[in-house]
Amino acid sequence: MPTVPILMPQLGESIAEATIIRLGVAVGDAVRTDQEIIEVETNKAVMGVTTLCDGIVSELRAQEGVSYSVGTLLGLLDVTDEEIARTGVESLEAIEAKRAASSQSANPAQAEANLHFALDDDAYEEAPAVVPSVKGLPVPTGVLGAHYISPRMRARMDDLGIREADISAIVGTGAGGRVTVEDLERFLDYLDAWPSSQASPMRLAVADAMRRSWTRPLATVGLPILLDRVLDHRRVQSPKPGLTLYLLRAFALALTETPTTAGYLIGDKVVHPRSFDIGVAVQVEDGVVVPVVRKVDQKSLGELVSEYDDLVDRARRRRLTEQDCSGGIATVTNFGTFGLTIGTPIPLPNETLILGIGAGVKKPVWSSQVEAFLPATEADLLLTFDHRVVDGGGAGVLLNRVSALLQKPENL
Template sequence: DKPAGAHFGITGDSYQEHDADLKVQPSVRGLPVPAGMKGAHYMSPRMKARMDELGMRASDIAFISGSGSGGRVTIDDLEEFLEYVSQWPRRKASSMRLAVADAMRRSWTRPLASAGRPVFMDPLIKHRQHSPHRPGITLYFARALALALAENPECAGYLVGENILSPRTIDIGIAVQVADGVMVPVLRRVNERTMEELLEDYNRLIAQARRRRLAPEDSTGGIATVTNFGGFGLTFAAPMPMPSESIILGVGAVTKTPVWSDEVEAFIPISKANIVATGDHRVVDGADIGRVLKRVAELLQRPEYL
């Protein structure tokens, strides 16, 4: 007998049910893979109607091992799954959570690529400490990213058919964690305005986002986003860009690292943070992301000019 839930690929073991006569052939790397799985993503009209009735999407059943031709998930498979999970603890997903889920589904339809590098943070920290307004660290990165994208506009383009469209203005979103989700207020013309000029809008938008009181015009139209995941102590992550954006910059936690100094001939503590950019690989390549990250790192070494 098959283990409970094995048909759905959600048990603690590796059991997966396949048709007995399903042939296996080696892949290009010599790994055995099922052949003839082209029908796995097909759904019958009856299946689509049932899923629409339940408010479900294809990604909601991705872990079900289909019993139909070519691995297709049948309506019987779906009903068996629903019966299997019928007694599981559950809570209603909030509208915020559903909105985030929908955005990430749409974003994931694109091929995404991530790259990262460390950034020395001591100049930024010192500049912030001596600033009378103590701007948020994320604002420094938003300003640096905007300037880097202004120099490399192809990295913020949109692929539409056979054309890459360049944005008319460089508007940068700031990811703000709220209860059960994320809100992204958008700063306008970030490359054209100094930190001092941006500060009032930045503080206002962040405060409104935390209260979940963002106006629609303040949360749309961004071409890139900055997310500071370092606030949770994370040193590395691979954030996903919004569906309407081609690139996102993530900032990790600041850590102290001993670095050898030829000047004093000793190890000295240096503040560092990892920055990671994820881009739409149809538009940007690794070299493009590398240039943007390199420029961001360079700009942050002279924060007084931001």
Template sequence: MPKVPILMPQLGESIAEATIIRLNIAVGDSVVPDQEVIEVETNKATMGVTALCAGEVVDIVAQEGVSYAVGTVLGVLEVTQEEVDRTGETTLDDIAAAENSNASNAAPANDGGDEEANLHFKTEDGGYHEPKLVEPNVQGLPVPTGKGGAHYISPRMRARMTELGLRAADISAITGSGAGGRVTVEDLEAFLEYIDTWPRTKASPMRLAVADAMRRSWTRPLATVARPLVMDKILNHRRNQNPKPGPALYLLRALAIALAENPTTAGYLIGENVVHPRAFDIGVAVQVDDGVLVPIIRNADTKTLSELVADYDNLVELARARKLPADATQHGIATVTNFGTFGLTWGTPIPLPNETLILGLSAGVKKPVWSDETGTFIPVTEAEIDLTFDHRVVDGGGAGMLLNRISELLQAPEQL
């Protein structure tokens, strides 16, 4: 009689493997379609593996407490040919034939019947080769089922990482030896022993805070759009001001005005609602020793550029001296960063976890730009402005329109 494998299914997008929690079947049991035969745990939830056709359990490979990659054979059912025809399920014969076929001419199924296919498909340790016919069953975007790296963390591994104060990102450099490339506790201990003699420095509280914020921020789908910005009008306006606004303050003021015109672009996605900001408080990134501080300019949409200069300069100075009051860094809705001060001509800044947007300014570069008025190329100072956004809240078109509006406002700096 035909034999049909029970496979570890694709249990969700980005789920590459799962750990067996409970076996609900034993060899000799009869199962029916859609019966939950195995209970598994992923890094997201506890789920069930169901039988896709009726039959008798003739082999169980899976072991409780062990993780298996998507597509791994967990057990085998003996079924009738009528059941195979009804469900269209892939048998061990089908898999053995596919594995023995060449690129131009697929070989026929083994003449030796089910037993020969079963022997061909079985490995020396009593398991089974991973079927080449298995494809992820989640439709739409491609779902990776990678075989290397820390895709899944078992409960035992998670407990050991908690003891050591480690997070998932900390073990991304470790090559796993477990099922599906899973990083085991033994892999972790070997890696820690390997790097034990390497030189190291203690991470400062500031660095740890930045690392934690970036880990949390990167749990969202972030995207970046950019466009050139001619800086000449801003630079000319700045020369005539006393005190002179910093370049980032021009961006901050333009961003606040643009967001006040369209508040949804700075909203938060909470459940099924987009929560709009109540005030347009914009932060400015300030580089300090071993990290970044982000003091907040309150109500930046209601004050003119000249009114904001004193507050801006004071907060930047306090930040560089590490003397910011606690309330000066809380509850901003977006951030502006001038990475051009380091000579960088482009970048992809990352917003804070509590913010949807961050606007970056690159270094200005002299470039020839065609002028329709003079019919010649004229030299201008051009920079790039980059907007990174939470793609759950804002789409590329919306981000592009926001960036275009910011650029338009910056071409009339006297009105900021």
């Protein structure tokens, strides 16, 4: 009887692997076409692996809690010839026959070259000796110094899944202060005695995004805003928009007036927004996901409520798709929900701006109309931006415009 492979599917354009969190079938179970048999977690959502045809589960190689790359064989289905003819799926036997034919026709020398590469450290030229500086501190005089990572060291880091930022605490003993493989191994042995836990795919995804974001010169500006008019407007709405949605709408309208502030620098060009699609940061277990609300500038506050609520709900249940999280030009985050009044949010690597708001606090505010201090709800509005694209003045203009729009919530 032919067998059909159960493979880890491509769950999104930028997703290379997923972690098995639940096996929904066992060996011997009968399954139907498009039946969800395995639940997996990516760095953005929880998704299902489905079957391509009817069959009987003959083998399961996947294990819960283990991550597998796209294309990995997770199990096998026994199917009939009639089922293969009906669905057009390829059997494992047909796939292996194709591979055998391909390997026989390939150039052996080329195949060997593709399988081997040198990790030769001899090409590295020793950096000049460390000499004292004017103030008596030893500094490397060469251009490589402690920042140079040899091919051998980089290969070992790749094996361990370690990034450059992870070894910043290691004091290098190599030439010019560089960190050697031996330094790394001693550091890891030292850490073995410390308590630790496995980072989740979500935590690793957030860490990777923040590393890439921080390669740019980021700056933050802020100003206090009064929320009373927004809160009064919200009380009489049905359904009630969240404060973040008011911020989202005001941000989009302000960006339409100065769209270059949301541009993205690529080489010597600033790529302008094609559509004002803005993400909203949603806290989930062990991380943050950013679903994107489409064409925020073209929809009224009332029109956005149901779309926004649905995205946030699916984000918290980890049921977002790759499309739900892609294509944003900026992000809004409400860290005030955690009781925080000040923060410096970091934009995603593919975005130039992130707008954040802190918790509202009752304060006495001077009223020129009655010439007295009156109680008002005030919050800090903060904008972090890529300083290569936007200067402080431009960021300030944008932030003041958002503040002005929030004072007339009936126009949002």
